[in-house]
Amino acid sequence: MLSIEEVIHIERLARLRLTDKEREMYRKQLNDVLNYAARLDEIDTSNVLPMYHVLPVTNVLREDIPRENFSQEVALSNAPLKEDGFFVIPPILGGEE
Amino acid sequence: MDLADLTAHELLDLIRRKEVSLRDIVKSCIERIERYEPIIKAYLTVRDPEDVINSVKDDEPYSAIPIAIKDNILVKGLPNTCASKILSNFIAPYNATVIEKLNRKAFNIIGKTNLDEFAMGSSTENSAFGPTKNPWDIERVPGGSSGGSAASVAMGSAIWALGSDTGGSIRQPASFCGVVGLKPTYGTVSRYGLVAFASSLDQIGPITKDVTDCAILYSFINGHDPNDSTSLDVEPYRYSPLKGDVRGLRIGLIKELLAEGVDPSVKKCMEDAVRTFEDLGAIVEEVSLPHISYSVPTYYILAPAEASSNLARFDGVRYGFRASGKTAEEMMSNTRGEGFGPEVKRRIMLGTYVLSAGYYEAFYLKALKFRNLIAGDFKKAFERFDVLISPTSPILPFKLGEKVENPLEMYLADICTIPINLAGLPAISIPCGFVNDLPVGLQIIGPVFSESKLFEVAYGFEQATPFHKRRPQLGGKPYGL
Numbered sequence: 001m002l003s004i005e006e007v008i009h010i011e012r013l014a015r016l017r018l019t020d021k022e023r024e025m026y027r028k029q030l031n032d033v034l035n036y037a038a039r040l041d042e043i044d045t046s047n048v049l050p051m052y053h054v055l056p057v058t059n060v061l062r063e064d065i066p067r068e069n070f071s072q073e074v075a076l077s078n079a080p081l082k083e084d085g086f087f088v089i090p091p092i093l094g095g096e097e
Numbered sequence: 098m099d100l101a102d103l104t105a106h107e108l109l110d111l112i113r114r115k116e117v118s119l120r121d122i123v124k125s126c127i128e129r130i131e132r133y134e135p136i137i138k139a140y141l142t143v144r145d146p147e148d149v150i151n152s153v154k155d156d157e158p159y160s161a162i163p164i165a166i167k168d169n170i171l172v173k174g175l176p177n178t179c180a181s182k183i184l185s186n187f188i189a190p191y192n193a194t195v196i197e198k199l200n201r202k203a204f205n206i207i208g209k210t211n212l213d214e215f216a217m218g219s220s221t222e223n224s225a226f227g228p229t230k231n232p233w234d235i236e237r238v239p240g241g242s243s244g245g246s247a248a249s250v251a252m253g254s255a256i257w258a259l260g261s262d263t264g265g266s267i268r269q270p271a272s273f274c275g276v277v278g279l280k281p282t283y284g285t286v287s288r289y290g291l292v293a294f295a296s297s298l299d300q301i302g303p304i305t306k307d308v309t310d311c312a313i314l315y316s317f318i319n320g321h322d323p324n325d326s327t328s329l330d331v332e333p334y335r336y337s338p339l340k341g342d343v344r345g346l347r348i349g350l351i352k353e354l355l356a357e358g359v360d361p362s363v364k365k366c367m368e369d370a371v372r373t374f375e376d377l378g379a380i381v382e383e384v385s386l387p388h389i390s391y392s393v394p395t396y397y398i399l400a401p402a403e404a405s406s407n408l409a410r411f412d413g414v415r416y417g418f419r420a421s422g423k424t425a426e427e428m429m430s431n432t433r434g435e436g437f438g439p440e441v442k443r444r445i446m447l448g449t450y451v452l453s454a455g456y457y458e459a460f461y462l463k464a465l466k467f468r469n470l471i472a473g474d475f476k477k478a479f480e481r482f483d484v485l486i487s488p489t490s491p492i493l494p495f496k497l498g499e500k501v502e503n504p505l506e507m508y509l510a511d512i513c514t515i516p517i518n519l520a521g522l523p524a525i526s527i528p529c530g531f532v533n534d535l536p537v538g539l540q541i542i543g544p545v546f547s548e549s550k551l552f553e554v555a556y557g558f559e560q561a562t563p564f565h566k567r568r569p570q571l572g573g574k575p576y577g578l
Contacts, residue, residue, distance in 0.1 A: 007446070014405060014449040015412070015426065016442060017434030026446050032505045033447060037394040040463050043470075050465030051472060053297050053327075054283050054521030060326035074190045078416035087414055089425045 002031050100125035101253035102568050105162045105310045108256065112158045119153050119161035122256075126163045126207060129254040133571055137230050139239075139248040141168045142176050143208040157203035164199065165255035167246045168209040169216055170301060171290040172196050175206075179292050180224035181214045183411050183418045183436030193290020194325065195259060195301050195318045202317060207255050210245030214438045215408065216266055216294045218242050219507055220500065223440040228497055231273060232569040233535055237494040240270030246304045247274035251569055257314055258304040263294050264396055265489075265514025267302045268526035272489035272538025275528050275567060277311045277555070278304045280514075282545045283521035284329035286315075287322030295403035296327070298396075298518040307565045308527060312336050312552040319548075334548050341557030344378035348554075349482035352385045354513050359491040366530035366537040367488055373561055374486075384482060386474035391467050392516040397508050398451050398464035399519070404441075405448025411436065443504060472520040479544045484554050487513050489526040489538030517542055525551045528564035536564075 007023045007030075018026070072085050081088040100108065100122045111117040127146045134140060154160045166172055169179045171189035173196070178184045192200065199206075213223035221229040221244030229244045231237040232251040239248040243260025247270035250258050260267040262280040271278025279302045286301045293299060303314035316336035322328040350371060355364060371381045413419035413432030420435045422428030437445070451460035478485055492510055500507045517524040522542055529539035539558070543551045559565050 002450075010446050010449050010453065013453060014445050015409075015430045015433055016437070016445055017430040018442070019434075022439075022442070026443060029443060029504055030447055030450065033397060033508070034450075034460075036505060037398055037460060037464075039394050040391060040398075040460075040467055043388075043391075043467075045463060045466040045470070048466040048469055050462055051469035052465060054472065055327060055329065057327070057329070062323065070190060075415075077190055078187050080413060080417070080419035089414055090422055090428050092425045 002027050002034070099253065101129045103256070104306045105256045106313060108162055109158055112161060119155065119158070120150055122161045123150055123153055123163055123205065126254050126256065129252055130207070133232070133252050134254060136235055136571065137232055137248050137252050138227060139210055139229050139245040139252065139254065140165070140208040141178055141180065141211050141226055141245070144206065149205060149207055152205045154203055160203040160205045162205070162256045163207035164204050165208055165210045165246055165249040165258040166196070166206055167212055167243050167258070167260045169212060169261060169292040170195065170259060172206060172209065175209055177209070177292070178226070179215045180212045180226055181436065181438065181441065182225045183432070185225070185418060187416055191290065194287035194322045196290065198318055198320070208249070210243070210249050210258065212245055213242035214441050215292065215404070216242040216261055216263055217404070217440050217444055219265065219269055219511055220495070221245060221270070222497065222501055223438060225438050230497070231494050232571065233275060234494065235571070237496055237535070238273065240273030240490070240494065242266040242270070243304060244270045247271050247276055247278065250274070250276050250304050250306060253568070257306070257310055259301055259318070260304050261291055261299055261301050262518065263298045264400060264518050265511050267304060268489050268514050268524060268538065268540060269511070271304055271526045273494040273536065275536030275564070275569065276304055276306055277308055277525065277527050277565070278302065279311050279315055279525045279548070279551070280517060280523060281315065281319060281548060282523040284327055285319045285331070285334070285546070285548070287325040287328045289322055289324040293407040295400040296407060297403060298400060308525070308552055308556040308559050309339060311525065312339060315548060331546065339552055339556040341553060341560050343374060343554055343557040346379040346484070346554065347482045348374055348379050348381045349384035349478055349485040350381055351389065351485055351487045352383045353389045354487035354491070358509065358512070359488060360493055362532040363488045363491060363493065363537055366532070367539070370486065370529045370539050370558070373558060377557055377561055384478050384485065386478060388467065388470040388474050389516050392471055392519060393509055393512055395464045395467040395471065396511070396515040396519060397447070398460050399468065401444040401448030402452050402461050403448070405445045405452065408441070408445055440504070468519050471516050475520045475522060484547070484550065485542040487540050487542070489513055489540040493532055493535045493537065513540060521545060523548050523551055525555050527555045527559055529558070529562070530564060531567070
């Protein structure tokens with residue numbers, strides 16, 4: 001059974017601020033799904049290879065040649081906050097005390 | 098009967114014979130939007146009717162056949178919300194490859210359609226902008242996540258549409274809305290410009306009124322794209338008129354997908370479908386895919402895991418909604434907490450959990466192994482059968498609100514469609530009956546790159562049955578046939 005502490009831990013990993021009500025709801029619902037997923041323990045898969053992808057292709061590369069791309073103006077066109085051609089965000093460390 | 102009730106190929110024939118005005122077709126679809134969109138709510142953006150009419154070019158027939166695009170496929174200059182608050186003000190700065198391809202044929206986009214937020218859901222109820230109604234019964238869901246696209250075609254507001262399918266999101270709404278939907282072989286249609294949900298499962302595909310339209314539209318969107326490293330460099334599908342000969346075809350009826358939980362009326366439609374195929378000269382036998390019943394837990398580990406990673410980009414920095422916060426991290430957490438809806442948050446939490454230290458092997462790695470087992474079941478079945486069939490959905494279109502409180506119950510109803518994504522196979526859903534005026538869909542599954550065979554088999558069935566000709570009524574007032 002998932003604890004509230006574990007829910008808060010996942011929430012932090014996911015950078016997803018939840019309310020107390022949400023935490024309780026997800027605790028219950030994630031438990032339901034994870035309990036159901038325990039059905040996968042019914043079969044011994046120790047000799048089965050994991051299938052990461054259905055395609056046989058790996059490491060698709062292209063020549064490292066510059067191509068036409070967004071202008072700075074277009075790249076910034078959806079930014080919530082911008083200044084002098086930069087994205088603007090709150091301070092990474094600390095913040096105003 | 099209005100022009101809006103016809104299929105694209107019927108309209109193209111009329112255009113070729115100069116028996117119809119191109120603008121009248123477009124006007125007929127616009128009229129449908131004006132009359133029924135306030136009830137159905139299939140769209141998140143409807144283009145200005147005048148612009149749509151002005152986009153018609155006399156020498157470009159496809160400019161007269163309006164198409165609707167799911168609102169997670171980028172169309173330059175139009176909003177792309179993914180039905181999420183977090184992208185509510187986002188304007189697409191470029192075209193998805195499929196849109197570039199359609200532009201070459203002068204396709205006329207009538208609007209962007211509603212979906213479950215970020216394509217996560219099976220009812221279109223998870224849209225931040227309200228649900229879409231099923232045109233066959235407005236108290237019921239249109240399915241999802243491409244519910245807006247399927248409803249737009251069923252109500253005649255668009256002649257055809259594009260959706261995306263990660264676990265059934267084209268086929269299940271096509272089934273619920275009585276139209277045709279194709280989930281192509283993974284890697285045949287470029288995902289460039291499709292907002293990623295679960296990258297190893299997502300595919301764009303057509304939603305149309307019949308199989309011929311589906312084959313035509315698929316021929317326009319498939320093909321290799323250097324902008325998508327998972328796009329395969331194989332000979333693309335080219336349309337040629339379908340014949341529908343299924344004599345001698347070996348069809349496997351998937352036993353496990355007719356077991357517990359399947360609505361008896363859906364089962365009955367499947368029995369009728371089997372008889373139709375047999376009458377047409379096909380050989381139908383039951384086949385067991387022993388691991389297919391593990392598809393739901395496998396999918397609901399893998400898809401959320403990929404989603405939790407893909408959706409990390411929505412952080413309030415470069416685009417979209419931003420909440421306040423004293424530090425960058427606080428701003429990001431608040432942005433995501435306020436910007437994502439309940440189902441998206443649920444899947445991000447689930448995906449983060451199964452990828453986190455200590456649980457990766459128990460859940461994620463184990464699910465990858467089951468993915469291999471499930472794909473292996475299909476491979477084995479295709480040694481004996483040309484195609485496999487099952488219901489598209491084990492249940493009929495359900496009532497709005499009926500399942501929102503119980504996510505697991507909603508997930509379980511995806512059992513017929515998700516194994517196909519896990520194995521990367523193509524599958525088409527076509528109408529195969531009606532129960533109390535609610536459509537039922539038949540799913541036909543083929544080996545990789547068997548789209549042309551799927552179209553032939555589906556066309557054979559379609560031509561032998563009347564279901565593709567039915568159009569919905571609204572509020573007891575029939576429109577169309």
